Amino acid sequence: MYRLVDFTKARQIVELGTSLGISSAYLAIGSPTPRIDTVEGDPEVANVAQEIFDQLRLDNIHLHNMTFDSFIAKGLTADRRIDLLFLDGHHTSAALWKYYHALEPYMSDQTIIMVDDIYWSADMTDGWKKLTALPEVTQSVDCFHFGLLFFKKDFLNRENHCIRLPLRGLLRGG
Numbered sequence: 390m391y392r393l394v395d396f397t398k399a400r401q402i403v404e405l406g407t408s409l410g411i412s413s414a415y416l417a418i419g420s421p422t423p424r425i426d427t428v429e430g431d432p433e434v435a436n437v438a439q440e441i442f443d444q445l446r447l448d449n450i451h452l453h454n455m456t457f458d459s460f461i462a463k464g465l466t467a468d469r470r471i472d473l474l475f476l477d478g479h480h481t482s483a484a485l486w487k488y489y490h491a492l493e494p495y496m497s498d499q500t501i502i503m504v505d506d507i508y509w510s511a512d513m514t515d516g517w518k519k520l521t522a523l524p525e526v527t528q529s530v531d532c533f534h535f536g537l538l539f540f541k542k543d544f545l546n547r548e549n550h551c552i553r554l555p556l557r558g559l560l561r562g563g
Contacts, residue, residue: 390475390503393537394419397501399472403465404428405457405488406478406505410438410450416475417447423472425450428460430478461491471495477505482516489520498525502538507531521549 394402394416400423402416407429416425427450429435435454442450453460457478474496476488485504496502507517517536521529528539531551 390415391419393501393503394423394473397472399423399501401469401471402426402473402475403471403492403495404475404477405460406476407438407452408434408477410441410452412475412477412505413438413450413452414441414445414447416473417442417445417450421449423449426453426460426464427451428453428455428457428464428478430454430456457488458491461488465492465495467494469495470497471500474500474502475505476502480506480509480513482512482519485513485516485520496540498540498542500540504536504538506534507536508533 390412398420402423402425404413404416404425404427407413407427410427413425413427417423429438429452432454435452439452442452453464471492474492476485479488489502504517504520506513508514520526520538525540526538527541527544527547529549530537531549533553
């Protein structure tokens with residue numbers, strides 16, 4: 390996540406599903422200038438995440454303790470464009486579809502979508518596959534634990550990639 394933000398220089402990041410804020414922190418340190426809006430529905434979990442952000446002095450993270458639907462209705466303005474969208478909550482095909490379409494007006498062909506837990510369940514995998522089949526998706530990358538969607542019109546060929554990252558080796562450092 391850090392490297393994705395660092396490489397793309399994403400400035401407007403939206404994360405649906407904060408949990409304890411670990412992903413948010415990685416997104417925040419990827420570049421000193423992005424604005425990260427992260428949404429968590431559980432007040433107790435949101436409080437823990439906010440404490441972590443405060444301890445790490447991550448002032449560019451804006452935590453919204455509300456439902457995803459409330460955030461989409463109230464937390465975004467028409468002039469905002471999302472550079473990176475991280476979907477990490479409501480692990481169902483219906484929710485993926487719903488939030489993709491609800492946030493589509495805030496996206497451009499430069500937007501990158503990261504979907505976590507694409508193999509959480511057969512239903513979630515089905516939702517991921519439906520997203521990759523959308524005509525506006527020009528590239529998709531299946532990393533097993535998460536997937537990436539790209540919409541860049543300058544990609545000449547539509548491609549779907551499958552990369553299996555060695556998560557255990559990455560976590561242990563070898």
